[in-house]
Amino acid sequence: MNTVVPAVSVKDLTLAYRDQPVLWDIDMDVPQGVLMAIVGPNGAGKTTLIKAILGLLKPSAGKVEILGTSYRQNRQNVGYVPQRGTVDWDFPTNALDVVLMGRYGHLGWFRRPGPNDRQLALDALDQVGMVDFADRQISQLSGGQQQRIFLARALVQDAQVYFMDEPFVGVDAATEKAIVQVLKNLRERGKTVIVVHHDLQTLTEYFDWAFLLNVKQIALGPIETVITPENLRAAYGGRSALFGNK
Amino acid sequence: MIEYTIAMVMVGSSLVGCISGALGGFAVLRKQSLLGDSISHAALPGIAIAFLITLTKNPVLLMAGAMIAGWISTLLVMAIVKRTIVKEDAALGMILSVFFGFGLVLLTIIQRLPTSNKSGLNHYLFGSAATLLASDIKLMAVLSVITVIGLLLFWKEFKILSFDSDYAISLGYNVNHIELILTFLTVTAIVIGLQTVGVILMSAMIIAPASAARQWTNRLGVMIALSALFGAISGLIGATISSQVDRLPTGPTIVLVMSAFVAISMVFAPAHGLIWKRNRRS
Numbered sequence: 353m354n355t356v357v358p359a360v361s362v363k364d365l366t367l368a369y370r371d372q373p374v375l376w377d378i379d380m381d382v383p384q385g386v387l388m389a390i391v392g393p394n395g396a397g398k399t400t401l402i403k404a405i406l407g408l409l410k411p412s413a414g415k416v417e418i419l420g421t422s423y424r425q426n427r428q429n430v431g432y433v434p435q436r437g438t439v440d441w442d443f444p445t446n447a448l449d450v451v452l453m454g455r456y457g458h459l460g461w462f463r464r465p466g467p468n469d470r471q472l473a474l475d476a477l478d479q480v481g482m483v484d485f486a487d488r489q490i491s492q493l494s495g496g497q498q499q500r501i502f503l504a505r506a507l508v509q510d511a512q513v514y515f516m517d518e519p520f521v522g523v524d525a526a527t528e529k530a531i532v533q534v535l536k537n538l539r540e541r542g543k544t545v546i547v548v549h550h551d552l553q554t555l556t557e558y559f560d561w562a563f564l565l566n567v568k569q570i571a572l573g574p575i576e577t578v579i580t581p582e583n584l585r586a587a588y589g590g591r592s593a594l595f596g597n598k
Numbered sequence: 599m600i601e602y603t604i605a606m607v608m609v610g611s612s613l614v615g616c617i618s619g620a621l622g623g624f625a626v627l628r629k630q631s632l633l634g635d636s637i638s639h640a641a642l643p644g645i646a647i648a649f650l651i652t653l654t655k656n657p658v659l660l661m662a663g664a665m666i667a668g669w670i671s672t673l674l675v676m677a678i679v680k681r682t683i684v685k686e687d688a689a690l691g692m693i694l695s696v697f698f699g700f701g702l703v704l705l706t707i708i709q710r711l712p713t714s715n716k717s718g719l720n721h722y723l724f725g726s727a728a729t730l731l732a733s734d735i736k737l738m739a740v741l742s743v744i745t746v747i748g749l750l751l752f753w754k755e756f757k758i759l760s761f762d763s764d765y766a767i768s769l770g771y772n773v774n775h776i777e778l779i780l781t782f783l784t785v786t787a788i789v790i791g792l793q794t795v796g797v798i799l800m801s802a803m804i805i806a807p808a809s810a811a812r813q814w815t816n817r818l819g820v821m822i823a824l825s826a827l828f829g830a831i832s833g834l835i836g837a838t839i840s841s842q843v844d845r846l847p848t849g850p851t852i853v854l855v856m857s858a859f860v861a862i863s864m865v866f867a868p869a870h871g872l873i874w875k876r877n878r879r880s
Contacts, residue, residue: 406768407767408768427770440627440761443761444817444821445761456758456769459754461771462752462754505765
């Protein structure tokens with residue numbers, strides 16, 4: 353694969369709700385093989401940015417390319433971990449079944465998952481340390497375990513570029529560690545991982561790239577060039593005291 | 599001859615319960631229970647208009663009228679939710695009452711017509727299994743087979759739509775298409791039951807069996823199968839009772855039987871039932 357092509361390329365992206373801009377003129381080229389955090393204060397548009405890239409929200413203007421072609425043509429190469437709170441965990445299904453949904457994109461309409469898909473799903477559960485919970489009803493999993501299931505579901509997609517929305521929210525320390533390990537493994541295998549993150553303390557420890565955002569883009573690049581006092585002040589305004597507070 | 603009638607009633611009403619139970623499972627899981635209520639009430643003017651145009655009680659035409667009206671009402675609800683600030687519950691309530699009111703007006707007009715075969719349309723309000731003919735049952739059976747095939751064919755798509763539709767979009771699925779297909783099957787399931795159960799209580803056939811089934815299992819497949827089974831048994835018992843008692847409308851009788859299933863399930867089911875939960879706490 354041509355590694356010069358950016359993993360994700362966003363051009364002139366603007367998105368507004370009822371005339372109120374949520375994202376304003378975003379230009380973002382993310383190189384392949386980085387582990388990047390999208391950082392910014394509440395309401396900065398971090399989740400909206402991911403959803404606009406994935407086509408879940410319609411931007412007012414702008415263009416998104418994944419690995420040099422349109423997202424529509426490259427869906428098989430994109431994995432997604434939504435926020436845990438967006439689904440009903442009382443839904444009657446078990447952990448393995450949820451992970452199997454990650455194979456649905458490869459299967460397409462009508463075809464059911466087969467033994468090969470099951471094996472891939474079990475492998476993914478193993479990677480997140482959840483293989484013993486394959487038959488567990490999803491409502492009987494802890495928040496951290498549910499998050500690991502969502503991560504396994506994205507892993508089984510076998511994508512090149514991953515988007516994850518706040519995967520560390522409401523999880524226990526062990527899960528956080530396990531997730532970070534999975535993210536680093538993905539990067540080692542040349543995958544690109546883009547994570548909405550809001551804990552500034554762990555930022556430099558977990559990620560090597562960052563995109564600082566507050567409706568408009570503040571900075572993009574290797575983490576040490578992005579996370580500077582001036583940039584944080586620009587993003588968080590007077591609230592830059594938040595740094596190290598949380 | 600009487601036995602033949604009873605056999606018709608039993609076959610027809612268990613078919614109705616089975617299909618509405620199966621499709622109702624997805625409606626309940628998607629928190630769209632009230633959509634069934636709106637569709638079934640909205641079907642009434644469709645039936646009346648189909649009769650007014652053709653002046654016959656051909657079941658194919660009446661069901662087609664019901665289906666078209668049910669569809670229009672659903673599309674209107676979707677359009678209102680999408681394009682205005684009105685929320686789904688209000689949109690459903692509005693469409694339901696407008697269509698149902700219109701249907702009642704049309705029924706009144708039909709009663710004053712000088713045609714001879716107008717009697718029987720009132721059965722569509724509360725349902726009447728005893729008036730099912732072999733031709734009705736044949737049509738219901740054909741539609742049921744279509745619905746079940748659709749359910750099996752699109753099982754995986756319906757599952758992911760119900761659990762996590764945003765994720766389905768990210769995988770490349772057109773969820774609008776999946777939703778249209780599921781709604782089409784739900785409308786069909788409702789239309790199948792209108793003559794037997796009636797427009798007013800048809801929504802209970804969508805909601806109740808699924809609610810009872812959910813108490814007993816944590817697996818989607820088992821839940822849908824149980825829901826279909828509960829629906830079929832309730833339909834069978836309720837319709838048989840109502841056809842034996844003079845002037846006892848079928849819809850309310852089936853719904854009462856079904857409510858018993860729901861009550862028993864809520865109290866006695868393992869893991870989710872009230873008794874179980876109480877014992878676990880103490």
